[in-house]
Amino acid sequence: MSLTLKTSAFQQEGMIPDKYAKDGGNISPNLSWDGVPENTKSLALIVDDPDAPSGLFVHWLLYAIPPDVTSIEEDRPAREILSNGMRQGRNGFGELGYGGPQPPSGTHRYFFHLFALDNMPDLQPGANREQLDQAMRGHVIEEAQLMGKYEHHEPGSRAA
Numbered sequence: 001m002s003l004t005l006k007t008s009a010f011q012q013e014g015m016i017p018d019k020y021a022k023d024g025g026n027i028s029p030n031l032s033w034d035g036v037p038e039n040t041k042s043l044a045l046i047v048d049d050p051d052a053p054s055g056l057f058v059h060w061l062l063y064a065i066p067p068d069v070t071s072i073e074e075d076r077p078a079r080e081i082l083s084n085g086m087r088q089g090r091n092g093f094g095e096l097g098y099g100g101p102q103p104p105s106g107t108h109r110y111f112f113h114l115f116a117l118d119n120m121p122d123l124q125p126g127a128n129r130e131q132l133d134q135a136m137r138g139h140v141i142e143e144a145q146l147m148g149k150y151e152h153h154e155p156g157s158r159a160a
């Protein structure tokens with residue numbers, strides 16, 4: 001069985017609803033997964049946007065996820081440590097936790113990467129992407145990916 005990641009918030013490669021966008025509610029979507037490899041010691045989630053003008057932009061870092069956890073509820077609070085000891089890092093906005101899509105123009109792709117790791121990264125809450133990447137290097141057993149798209153809206157043009 002291979003690691004799979006899904007959400008009821010949007011379809012694979014579909015449009016992400018406004019309530020998950022930075023200026024539309026900034027609510028983190030629910031996620032669930034299965035097929036966690038037996039030798040997994042922890043899971044890590046990275047959400048990023050490769051279409052950002054400045055290069056890869058980080059929207060969420062969640063790590064130290066116990067291997068027996070199989071889902072994350074919608075609207076996780078911006079706290080350093082969540083239930084079960086899960087830790088959140090800093091996103092590209094410089095904030096703790098989830099930062100929703102906010103493309104400056106056009107339609108961007110948002111990749112949700114779930115990594116099964118053979119270790120528990122020795123990272124404090126509030127880590128950045130580089131620190132998490134370094135802690136995961138050489139420890140990734142398997143990766144699952146989910147992608148959604150979000151389109152830039154002009155102020156005042158958002159549909160209700």
